[in-house]
Amino acid sequence: MSTENEGTAVPPAPSAPPPPADAPAASAPQGAHPGSAPAAGDPYGPPAAQAHHDAGAGESSSAPDPSWPPPPPPSTPAYGGDGGAGHGAAGHGGGGWGAGWGTTHQQPAPKNGRGRGGLVAAVLVAALVAGGLGGGLGYTLARENDSGGSTTVSSATSGGNVKRDPGTVAAVAAAALPSTVTIEAASSSGEGGTGTGFVFDKQGHIVTNNHVVADAVDGGNLSATFPNGKKYEAEVVGNAQGYDVAVIKLKNAPSDLKPLTLGNSDDVAVGDSTIAIGAPFGLSNTVTTGIISAKNRPVASSDGTGSKASYMSALQTDASINPGNSGGPLLDAQGNVIGINSAIQSTSNGGFGTGQAGSIGLGFAIPINQAKYVAQELIRTGKPVYAKIGASVSLEDTTNGAKITEQGVGGTEPVDPGGPADKAGLKPGDVITKLDDRVIDSGPTLIGEIWTHKPGDEVTITYERGGKEHTTELTLGSRVGDS
Structure with a gap:
């Protein structure tokens, strides 16, 4: 059984101290257009906090610039100690675990997946044996001590007849489970993994992570199984590597599909209750x-x-998320979808012979407001649309801001002539420190913030040049597709 595509956030180096709560995200390839492409230079800079995706993985840019695509990451992702800053994340799933950013350490190659399955099976068998033994002893002692009188009190109702009040976890789960699916994706060569998705509309569209279905994008096999056991073949409608969002459609979809209600991720507050549904391991x-x-x-x-x-x-949550939860819904206490579970932070570079690790209470979900926009574009055109500023920024591990590089990718201009950044007066060497009221501490942070917007949105950019702070208004451009 293959494992899933959950974005697991990769752990910092064992010796590194835990990152501060406000630490920036992982850095990535040296130089990349926020919503565009990395600049020339270090082919992958300090490793991005690399999400451990099931099958495939997202990308990092946003514009149909001549500098796209970015250079590939190293064949062996590096583990990064946070160095006091940064969060690593990784998609859960069939793929290997990614790495956090910071001081670089080589990640050992993942081992084959049998070790963990064997260990889990052994534990389960031992538990069953112990349970059977305990039950036998209990029955023997009860029989020997039974004097004919019983003090046992039976419940008036069984669990199946208890009414779960609206808003309880049980009630939310009962309503949401019928609209979630376990996704199995495999390439034509048979390689693949397992992830999760949820019903987006009555036409049979299912939303999940790109890395869950990446193996099946180019002619592989794809299926979705509901909790009632009904299994449907499916096809990929569209996928966005950069956003790590994909939409699949059920073949011969049933007429009684119930889409999950989408919430407003902008209104979510720290401390709000969350419920995650998926297929861990x-x-x-x-x-x-x-x-x-x-x-x-x-x-x-x-x-x-x-x-x-x-x-x-x-969105960061401590709800237990493991490989296989990728693509599943993160719900609020009312059962509304507020995010797509995509990555976890891990303290281990593997374990139990699988090269994967489990939840330590640091899970990450794509906000549903962003995912909804992406999904609608994929259904409408089959291709993702990314917002961009039209400048190449460094993705090095810094806490000072996102610096516009002196040289673009492949010798191109670091600021696209006539592009959004150029029109806003930005120049190579400028360091962007805020986008609207959001503090920007690195290139990856800038890209993530830009991609929460839509092309055409107007934003206020705060930047430093020559030791002085400036602000400018910028209208975001667009890039269609991942390549």
């Missing part, structure tokens, strides 16, 4: 709970297989 229809731990976490993720990075300004 292949255990379909698993429900976990937690809270919103933080908002606007800059997360750069990659599956470590050479795929482009994806960037998000994520």
Whole structure:
């Protein structure tokens, strides 16, 4: 059984201290257009906090610039100690775990997946044996001590007849589970993994992560199974590597589909209750709970297989998220979808012989407001549309801002002539420190924030030049497609 495509955030180096709560996200390839492409130079700079995606991975830019695509990440993703800043994230799933940004350490190659399955099976068998033994002893002692009188009190109702009040976890789960699916994706060669998705509309569209279905994009096999056991073949309608969002459509979709209600991720507050649904390690229809731990976490993720990075300004939750939860819904206490579970932070570079690690309470979800826009574009045109500023920025590990590079990718101009940044008066060497009221501490943070907007949105850019602070108004441009 293959594991899933959950974006697991990769751990910092074992010796590194934990990152501060307001630390920036992972850095990535040296030089990249926020919503565009990396600049020339270091082919992958300090490794981005690389998301451990199931099958495929997102990318990191946003414009049909001559500098696209960015250089591939190293064949072996590096683990990064946070160095006091930054969060790593990784997509869960069939792919290997990614890496956090910071001081670079080589990540060992993942081992084959049998170790963990064997260990889990052994634990389960041991538990069953112990349970059987305990039951036998209990029955024997009860029989020997039974004097004919019983003090046992039976419940008037069984669990199946108890009414779950609206708003309880049980009620929310009961309403949402029928609209979630376990996705199996495999390439034509048979390689693939398992992830999760949820019903987006009555026409049979299912929203999930790009890295969940990446193996099936070019002619692979794709299926979606509902909790009632009904399984449907599916096809990819569109996928966005940079956003790490994909839409698939069920073939011969049933007429009684119930789309999940979409919430407003902008209104989410730290401390709000969360409910996550997914298939961790292949255990379909698993429900976990937690809270919103933080908002606007800059997360750069990659599956470590050479795929482009994806960037998000994520919702952080402590709800247990593991490989296989990728693409599943993160719900609020009313059952509204507020995010797509995509990545986790891990303290381990593997374990139990699988090369994967489990949840430590640091999960990251793509805000649903962004995912909704992306999904609608994919359904409408089959291609993603990215907002961009039209400038190449460094993705090095810094906390000072996003610096516009002196040279673009492949010798191109670092600021696109006539592009949004050029019209706003930005120049090479400028360091962008804020986008509207959001502090920008690195290139990945800038990209994630830009991608929460739509092309045509007007934003206020605060930047430093020659030691002085300036502001300018900028209208975001657009790039269609991932290449």
